[in-house]
Amino acid sequence: MDFKSSDTIPGPRAEDHLPHTAQAAVKIVIVGGFGVGKTTMVGSVSEIRPLTTEETMTQAGIGVDDNYGSESKTATTVAMDFGRISITDQLVLYLFGTPGQERFWFLWNGLFEGALGAVVLVDTRRLEVSFDVMGRLEERGVPFVVAINSFPDAPRYPIDDLRTALDLPEAIPIIECDVRRRASSRDVLMTLMRFLHSLALTGKLA
Numbered sequence: 001m002d003f004k005s006s007d008t009i010p011g012p013r014a015e016d017h018l019p020h021t022a023q024a025a026v027k028i029v030i031v032g033g034f035g036v037g038k039t040t041m042v043g044s045v046s047e048i049r050p051l052t053t054e055e056t057m058t059q060a061g062i063g064v065d066d067n068y069g070s071e072s073k074t075a076t077t078v079a080m081d082f083g084r085i086s087i088t089d090q091l092v093l094y095l096f097g098t099p100g101q102e103r104f105w106f107l108w109n110g111l112f113e114g115a116l117g118a119v120v121l122v123d124t125r126r127l128e129v130s131f132d133v134m135g136r137l138e139e140r141g142v143p144f145v146v147a148i149n150s151f152p153d154a155p156r157y158p159i160d161d162l163r164t165a166l167d168l169p170e171a172i173p174i175i176e177c178d179v180r181r182r183a184s185s186r187d188v189l190m191t192l193m194r195f196l197h198s199l200a201l202t203g204k205l206a
Helices: 038-045 102-112 127-141 158-166 182-201
Strands: 024-031 054-056 075-079 081-086 091-097 117-121 144-149 176-177
Touching: 024 127, 024 182, 038 081, 038 091, 038 117, 038 182, 081 144, 091 182, 102 127, 117 127, 117 182, 127 144, 127 158, 144 158, 144 182, 158 176, 176 182
Parallel strands: 024 091, 024 117, 117 144, 144 176
Antiparallel strands: 054 075, 081 091
């Protein structure tokens, strides 16, 4: 398309501008297996129009991608999701959602760079997927909290049982959530920020 000199290219919407009161920005990654709700969480909590890189799923993924529990999904994130939320007038979180399918996990290394912390989204129907996810965060020294996304048909377990099943130490917070609800997703992020603050106070945050 040819643009004339008189043509104007639309800029960001007024609500997308960074608040003038912002003094600090923190990068947070949202990770988890395929179909656990990462894109939904970024979209529900972001105060700006989220950037998504979803593509339609094709026959090529059959036998390659594990979509158990998400058979009805027709699209998948192939690079990242991006959003932003102001926790206070001074503190802004930049949210990066990672692709869930293992064949796209090579992109995680770049997304982890500069991240202060992470949210691990968990589907209780596929707890085993979470081990590799948490292992990658531990390898890179990225602190994380675990958020159990409440799917309607997913089994419910006591938090202590989930902690044992996931082999998580007592220090790592586990919280139940519904990522479709903005308030619930925000509570997860606040839990992460409180956890990071506690690590900073004890000198355990790099």
